[in-house]
Amino acid sequence: MAKEKDTGRKIIAQNKKARHDYTILDTYECGLALMGTEVKSLRMGRASLVDGFVQIDGGEAWLHNIHVPEYVQGTWTNHSAKRKRKLLMHRAEIDKLESKAQESGHTIVPLALYFLNGRVKVEIALAKGKKEYDKRQTLREKQDTRETNRAVSAARRRQRSA
Structure with a gap:
């Protein structure tokens, strides 16, 4: 739990x-x-x-x-x-x-x-x-936000190490 x-x-x-x-x-x-x-x-x-x-x-x-x-x-x-x-x-x-x-x-x-x-x-x-297309759109939006968050955190890591 x-x-x-x-x-x-x-x-x-x-x-x-x-x-x-x-x-x-x-x-x-x-x-x-x-x-x-x-x-x-x-x-x-x-x-x-x-x-x-x-x-x-x-x-x-x-x-x-x-x-x-x-x-x-x-x-x-x-x-x-x-x-x-x-x-x-x-x-x-x-x-x-x-x-x-x-x-x-x-x-x-x-x-x-x-x-x-x-x-x-x-x-x-x-x-x-x-509807089915709404479900696909939601998954696409989640994936896009996840990718942007990864890119931002990677850029911050590079900035800190430099």
Whole structure:
């Protein structure tokens, strides 16, 4: 588990594919209603957000397709690995998300799962799907900025040594 020093967040899992496949419009941090064995499994740093999505049913937000493996030392009280989990959010946030998500091409995806002050939090995002050419453009821009940063740092090294 990686730990971010300034925020006190211990990251369990990230969904890097979501940032590649979607344009992130807005992000939210919310709690997660979990069973005890799920928390123990997450403390071991095991989870996958790859196919996850959020659906709003009856005024409640639910997180689907998040894989939290069964706790190894769990007994009959163990959880199922891919069950839907309730998100803990304010009513106004849920209503706002629901209205925005119903627009064409918009969806709600999980970006990160982490511990914050001992509690499991999930960062979700309102996102719009990218077209294939948008994905290629984003990769090209990343590569260009990486090359410019390399060139600048190499020039600085040469300048210092001279």
